[in-house]
Amino acid sequence: MHFKIHTYFISVFLFMTISHVLIAQVEEDTVGRGKSFSLIRESPVTIDLEKEDEEAEKDKKKEKKKRKKKIFYGIKTKKTFIRSGKGDREVLEVFYYPKEPLLPDPFVQEIYWFDYEKKKIRKSRDFDPKKGVVLHGPYKKIVGEQIMEEGIFYIGAKHGRWTRYSNKDVLMDKRKYFKGWPKESLVRFYDVKREKLKEVIPIVNGVKEGTYYYFHENGKVGIKGKYSEDVKVGSWTEYYNFRRRRKKEIQYRPDLYDEQYQAHISREWNRRGQIVYENTVR
Numbered sequence: 212m213h214f215k216i217h218t219y220f221i222s223v224f225l226f227m228t229i230s231h232v233l234i235a236q237v238e239e240d241t242v243g244r245g246k247s248f249s250l251i252r253e254s255p256v257t258i259d260l261e262k263e264d265e266e267a268e269k270d271k272k273k274e275k276k277k278r279k280k281k282i283f284y285g286i287k288t289k290k291t292f293i294r295s296g297k298g299d300r301e302v303l304e305v306f307y308y309p310k311e312p313l314l315p316d317p318f319v320q321e322i323y324w325f326d327y328e329k330k331k332i333r334k335s336r337d338f339d340p341k342k343g344v345v346l347h348g349p350y351k352k353i354v355g356e357q358i359m360e361e362g363i364f365y366i367g368a369k370h371g372r373w374t375r376y377s378n379k380d381v382l383m384d385k386r387k388y389f390k391g392w393p394k395e396s397l398v399r400f401y402d403v404k405r406e407k408l409k410e411v412i413p414i415v416n417g418v419k420e421g422t423y424y425y426f427h428e429n430g431k432v433g434i435k436g437k438y439s440e441d442v443k444v445g446s447w448t449e450y451y452n453f454r455r456r457r458k459k460e461i462q463y464r465p466d467l468y469d470e471q472y473q474a475h476i477s478r479e480w481n482r483r484g485q486i487v488y489e490n491t492v493r
Contacts, residue, residue, distance in 0.1 A: 283348040307348025315367035319391035427452035
């Protein structure tokens with residue numbers, strides 16, 4: 212009897228000690244009818260993509276002298292182009308694709324690929340290698356004689372510096388990416404091997420800007436929403452960990468400047484996909 216009690220207290224002590232170590236920051240927004248929407252951040256590994264890219268750039272400079280034509284990031288590619296339109300509005304897109312079929316990172320949300328049947332470049336969340344091939348290497352879009360957009364792809368994802376110009380050669384936009392994510396983004400993983408992505412916090416010029424993602428451990432999207440200058444805007448959606456089935460939808464201010472807007476839960480679904488709550492007040 213004494214042995215069992217002693218063992219019980221030891222177990223409780225160990226549990227409390229481990230729990231204390233594992234406590235992590237939880238960001239919670241209480242909205243609507245007393246509900247909460249939590250963005251959990253207890254992953255053991257956080258990666259700064261900007262620092263990660265700096266290391267990659269150092270390695271790239273070392274290999275630059277050895278680089279062969281049509282080989283990008285160690286992958287052999289083929290160069291091709293597609294044309295559309297006529298006259299001054301003719302659009303020319305020059306791009307590269309891998310010689311051997313490659314599958315993009317399953318966590319990347321925007322995959323660029325060439326559609327064999329439609330004979331055009333597409334952007335989508337899902338990619339079927341039977342229907343096309345991912346872009347990999349430099350890309351350039353030219354309208355008439357004016358370069359409109361240029362950058363480089365890494366296995367279907369935007370990578371490095373991307374620029375867009377007006378038809379008068381005025382720089383309209385310049386962004387940096389790291390394998391599909393804004394370069395300044397903070398990325399968290401479930402594991403130290405960086406194989407199970409957990410959270411992507413979009414950072415542009417030092418502030419949260421763009422689409423935020425939180426993933427379940429099985430790789431399914433758990434939370435998706437947008438930031439504008441550090442402020443949550445628009446509709447944020449929480450998903451169950453299967454079939455991309457929606458669980459909860461929270462409506463934040465429609466734009467950055469509507470400070471009077473009250474965030475609220477707009478809809479909730481059960482695991483069968485049936486609506487269990489809907490806010491009819493708009």
